[in-house]
Amino acid sequence: MIKQPPYLKKGDKIAIVCPAKKLPKPIDYAIALLERWGLEVVIGKSVYAESHQFAGTDELRAADIQQFLDDKEIKAIIAGRGGYGSIRIIDELDFSTFEKSPKWIIGFSDITVLLSHIFAKYETQSMHAQMPYTFEEATPESLLSLRKAIFGETQSYEYESSFQNRAGASTGVLIGGNLTLLCFLAGSASEIDYDGKILFIEDVGEQEYSIDRMLRMLKRAGKLAKLKGLIIGAFNEISEEKIPFGQTADEVIWDIVKDYDYPVCFNFPSGHIDNNLTMIVGAKVKLDVENNKVKFKYI
Structure with a gap:
């Protein structure tokens, strides 16, 4: 049975932590916005800590x-930023109190480690969404999607894809996150069961050959064959190789999944982009895909 943490209400406490890289700039804008939403913001020690590139030592961050995780007055935990570092501390965390009294864990990018872990181990929902570090550059739509998700408001997304999709309709449990992290979690206790799920993926700064390699790894491991749907988010900041790979990221992905029959949509507003819409990992969703139009709804 998938667990859904209680949605927040005004006056609830939300904690900001940095499980990975240190913050390169203040997050006063994000703190003020969360407070305007009616939340009481609690700042973790890792937010202003530094240890080389990390937000404090592994011990401090953990x-x-x-x-x-243990404080029952804290109703949600949002990561200040991603980067790299969550995988160094995930096995040091004790989720026994969290398992009995789950709360929302929020973030994206490197925070995929936490989101994947709590669903794989404890079948608990979480939010792949904008983080305080990205709030200032975020679109109003993406921040609204986070606010609605936090407070349990119903929402759906519609958009048009510039790359032709594979049409179809499907319902299922949503899983996913950053492609690199999903691959690095393979074979560990934090790996989600892909079968029968709707998978969303995104990544940043990876060249086409790397995207090709990671998707082929998932295909060879049988992770893509039994999906109910595939959502391709942003694959951006791809640097040009000295010898061109010969395919765009979208073309790479399509070439790998073209022989399956489930719906596939491209250019979904999720990932390292300003319009990073909130995706609830573990939620049941309905995906309607036409050649270039996509409708996504929580059910």
């Missing part, structure tokens, strides 16, 4: 998250 202890910081652990404190808020």
Whole structure:
């Protein structure tokens, strides 16, 4: 049975932590916005900590998250930013209190480690969404999607894809996140069962050959064959190779999944982009895909 943490209400406490890289700039804008939403913001020790490129030592970051996992007054934990580092501390965290009294974990990019882990191990929903580090550049739509998700408001997304989709309709449980992290979690306790799910993926700064390699790894491992749908988010900031790969990221992905029969949509507004819409990992969703039009709804 998939667990849905209680939605927040005004006056609830939300904690900000940094499980991975240190923050390169203040997040006062994000703190003020969360407070305008009616939430009480609690700042973790890792938010202003530094240890080389990390937001404090592994021990400090793990202890910081652990404190808020165990604190029943904290109703949600949002990562200040991603980067790299969550995989260094995931096995040090004790989720026994969280398992009995789940709360929302929010973030994207490197935070895929946490989102995947709590669904794989505890069948608990989480939010792949904008983080305080990205709030200032985020679109109003993406921040609204986070606010609605936090407070449990019904929402759906519609958009037009510039790359032709594979049409179809499907309902299923949503899983996914950053492609690199999903691959690095393979074979571990944090790996989600892909069968019968609707998968969404995104990534940033990966060249086409790397995207090709990671998707082929998932295909060879049998992770793509039994999906109910595939949502392709943003694959951006791809640097040009000295010898061109010969395919765009979308073409790479299509070539790998073209022989399956489930709906596939491209250019979904999710990932390392300003319009990073909130995706609830573990939620049941309906996906309607036409050649270039996509409708996505939580059900």
